[in-house]
Amino acid sequence: MKILVTGASGQVGTELVTALSRKYGNTSIVACDIKSQKKSSVNFREADVRDIGKIKSIIEEEGISRIFHLAALLSASGEKNPEAAFGVNMIGTWNILIAARDLKIERVIIPSTIGVFGPDTPKINVPPTTIVRPRTMYGITKYASELLGEYFFQKFGLDCRGLRYPGLLSYLSPPGGGTTDYAIEMMAAAARGEPYECFLKENTRLPMMYMPDAISALIQLSEADSGKLKRRTDYHVSSFSFTPGELKNEISKLIPDFQVTYRPDFRQQIADQWPESLDSEEASVDWGFHSEYGFSATVGDMLSHLKSPIPS
Ligand SMILES: NC(=O)c1ccc[n+]([C@@H]2O[C@H](COP(=O)([O-])OP(=O)(O)OC[C@H]3O[C@@H](n4cnc5c(N)ncnc54)[C@H](O)[C@@H]3O)[C@@H](O)[C@H]2O)c1
Structure with missing residues (x-):
C-alpha cells in the first residue's frame, strides 16, 4: 500500500x-x-x-x-x-x-x-x-x-x-488559523512565562482533543x-470540553502566576455557533474509537513539551 x-x-x-x-x-x-x-x-x-x-x-x-x-x-x-x-x-x-x-x-x-x-x-x-x-x-x-x-x-x-x-491540541506544529487555536496559544504563552490575551470570552465552551x-x-x-x-x-470524535477560563485555571495549577486577559475578536462569533460537546458513541461502537488523554493529562503533557521543545 x-x-x-x-x-x-x-x-x-x-x-x-x-x-x-x-x-x-x-x-x-x-x-x-x-x-x-x-x-x-x-x-x-x-x-x-x-x-x-x-x-x-x-x-x-x-x-x-x-x-x-x-x-x-x-x-x-x-x-x-x-x-x-x-x-x-x-x-x-x-x-x-x-x-x-x-x-x-x-x-x-x-x-x-x-x-x-x-x-x-x-x-x-x-x-x-x-x-x-x-x-x-x-x-x-x-x-x-x-x-x-x-x-x-x-x-x-x-x-x-x-x-x-x-479543536485539536498539539505542540509539534503550530495551529493553522482555526478558532480553537487560542488553547494552544495560551499553553505556549504559559510555558514561555508570558501572559496571554485570549481572543475568545472566558466562558466559551468548546469540544477538544x-x-x-x-x-x-x-x-x-x-x-x-x-x-x-x-x-x-x-x-x-471528541475527548473533553473546556472554556478559556477553565484552561487558565488548569494551567495555573502548574504555573501559579500565569495571567490571562480576554479580548474577543471576530472568532468569538464563529465559536458561538459551535456545539459545546459532541456525542462520539457511534464511532466507539462502529470502529472502537476511544481517547487515552483526559483534560488534565493533556494540559500537563502539552506544558511539559512546550517548556522543553525538541531542538529543530
Ligand atoms: N487543527 C484542528 O483543530 C482541526 C479541527 C477540525 C478539523 N481539522 C481538519 O483537519 C485537516 C487538517 O487541518 P490542520 O489543522 O492540519 O490545518 P493546517 O492549516 O495546519 O494545515 C493545512 C495544510 O494544507 C496546506 N494547503 C493549503 N492550501 C493548499 C493547497 N491549495 N494545496 C495543497 N495544500 C494546501 C497548508 O499549506 C497546510 O500545510 C483539515 O481538513 C481540517 O479541516 C483540523
Whole structure:
C-alpha cells in the first residue's frame, strides 16, 4: 500500500505522516503540500490540490492506493479569505475525489470538523445527525465535502470515510488559523512565562482533543472494516470540553502566576455557533474509537513539551 497525505505540512499532517511512517514504513508514504518542506523524513511532493493534473500525475507516478486528504483553509483563515477557502476546500476536495475515482484509489479519508455546525445546532452532546446549517465558508465547504464523499461512495463505490474533529491540541506544529487555536496559544504563552490575551470570552465552551488521540482515531477509521461503518464521512470524535477560563485555571495549577486577559475578536462569533460537546458513541461502537488523554493529562503533557521543545 502506498499512501498520499495532502496538507502534510500542517498541524495534523505533520503528525499523521510521522505516525503513518512508523506504522507502514517511510517508503510507503508520500507527503504533499503547497508549502515546500525542506526536511522531510518521507518522499515530499509539492502540489496545489486545486491543480487536478498535478494531483493525478503524483498518484500515477508514485503508485498511490490510499489518500488522506487534509489540505484545507481553516475557520479563521477562511473568514479572512472566503474565495481562497472555497478554492482549496471545495475545488481541492472535488479534485481529490475525481482523481481517486478515475485512478481507482481504494480508499480516501477526509477529516471534517465541528465547523460544519451553525447557530441552529443544539449545544450539548451533539450526535452526527442533527441540524447543521453552517454560516462560515469553512463550515459550508467542509459540510459539502462530507456530502460529496458520501455521494462518491453511493454513486461510484469509492470507499470514502471521514470524521468530525473538535479543536485539536498539539505542540509539534503550530495551529493553522482555526478558532480553537487560542488553547494552544495560551499553553505556549504559559510555558514561555508570558501572559496571554485570549481572543475568545472566558466562558466559551468548546469540544477538544489531544493530537495523539486525533491521529489514532483517523488511522483507526482508515483501517476499519468497511461493512461495520454505518456512517461514511461524519463520525463524531471528541475527548473533553473546556472554556478559556477553565484552561487558565488548569494551567495555573502548574504555573501559579500565569495571567490571562480576554479580548474577543471576530472568532468569538464563529465559536458561538459551535456545539459545546459532541456525542462520539457511534464511532466507539462502529470502529472502537476511544481517547487515552483526559483534560488534565493533556494540559500537563502539552506544558511539559512546550517548556522543553525538541531542538529543530
Ligand atoms: N487543527 C484542528 O483543530 C482541526 C479541527 C477540525 C478539523 N481539522 C481538519 O483537519 C485537516 C487538517 O487541518 P490542520 O489543522 O492540519 O490545518 P493546517 O492549516 O495546519 O494545515 C493545512 C495544510 O494544507 C496546506 N494547503 C493549503 N492550501 C493548499 C493547497 N491549495 N494545496 C495543497 N495544500 C494546501 C497548508 O499549506 C497546510 O500545510 C483539515 O481538513 C481540517 O479541516 C483540523
